[in-house]
Amino acid sequence: MDRLAAMQAFVRVVEAGSFSAVARSLGSTQSAVSKQVASLEAHLGMKLLSRTTRALSLTDEGQAYFETCARVVQELEDAEMALRAGEGEVLGRLRVGASVGFGRQVLFALVRDFMAKHPALQVDLQLNDGFVDVVSEGLDVAVRIGELVDSSMLAQRVGTTQRAVVASRALAAQLATEQRLPTQPADLVQHNCIVYTGLATRNHWVFDATANHPAVTVAVQGRMASNSSEVVREAVLASLGLGFSPTWLFGPELRSGEVVRLLPHYSPHPLPIHAVYSPSRRHSAKVAIFIQHIRQGLMNLP
Structure with missing residues (x-):
């Protein structure tokens, strides 16, 4: 034995x-x-x-x-x-969990770079849009977006997700022609909105106070809802409605103009990004080094 x-x-x-x-x-x-x-x-x-x-x-x-x-x-x-440590080498196997959209759009590139720095390390990247128990799934660390629920897990904040009200270029042009482009958050109740159900806020779109506008929460409605950010992305691109989404979800499309940002003078409430892990991993060097790596990588998140 x-x-x-x-x-x-x-x-x-x-x-x-x-x-x-x-x-x-x-x-x-x-x-x-x-x-x-x-x-x-x-x-x-x-x-x-x-x-x-x-x-x-x-x-x-x-x-x-x-x-x-x-x-x-x-x-x-x-x-x-x-x-x-002298060679900066990380050994063993690291199991990382994240949502599908964030994992594919953002985290994979960070994991790829981390593996390049530490060639003796194996990484098992588990993506799931539902709630995943870190311990029961044997994860070393999970990267989660949004406010954390109370739990026995430990967490470190590693970044911030900025959000925006978005529409496809075609839908925005149609609304402009009809003179129906929203000019304030309250106007959103008159529009078909795509609801992301993966957060506790669900159809409540929250805007923070700015120098010119008070804080406001709008309860939107729409024909399309999903717990997958990738489905929300496809629905926005297909002009099925307005989205309230992380800006990283539409990085290339926002730059090209295929997707446009609505209500640019308002401030959608950002979401924290945390690395969550079991207390038994609090002294794990590979977890600590990985968290440091993604914190640095997420500093430039759009």
């Missing part, structure tokens, strides 16, 4: 709450991970986990052993990182 590998598997199973999630993160099988933990229990001569069809839980002995194991595994990973 490779005792260190078994200890690492045990720690990951406890953090994720399932053998299958750990197997996915390691590119292994559920039975292989289960055998590693069983071998560790046999070596120690005690049960570490209570297994039922619905859940896993630590025994009293398992709880005490887990606390020591988690510390040892983390210290070993950090020791390896320290040995490579």
Whole structure:
């Protein structure tokens, strides 16, 4: 038995709450991970986990052993990182989570550059537009846009997403011809708006106060709604309505004029970007270096 590998598997199973999630993160099988933990229990001569069809839980002995194991595994990973620090090399496997649109439009380029700097590192980039539990999915870090809900996770702010009211060039031209271009946020209630449901604010479009305008929130309506920013993007490009979207979602189109910004004298409320991770990763060197990398990269986010 490779005792260190078994200890690492045990720690990951406890953090994720399932053998299958750990197997996915390691590119292994559920039975292989289960055998590693069983071998560790046999070596120690005690049960570490209570297994039922619905859940896993630590025994009293398992709880005490887990606390020591988690510390040892983390210290070993950090020791390896320290040995490579002179070369700036990051080792191992990093599992990163993000939404599909942000992952494809922004984060992938940052991950690509990070991998180029650290050729000994493997990255598993998991994209999902629904809520993803960092621990149960075995993620080292998740990059999230919007206000965070209360949780047991740790978070560092790494950037800001600017937003704008946008329309395709064709739709904006049509509204101008009809003299229906919105001139203030309140006008938006008269328009077909594309609603992004991936945020708690949903159809409430929020504008911050400026020197010339008070803060205002407008409840918009429309025929199209989606929890995917990429669907919202395609809907705007197809002239299905007005969007209230991150400016990075339409970077090339805004520059070319294919998409135009409406209400330019108003200030759509920006969204924070956070790196979220488990407390067990607080001392992980690869997580810390990755967070530093994306924070620097997001400084120039449009």
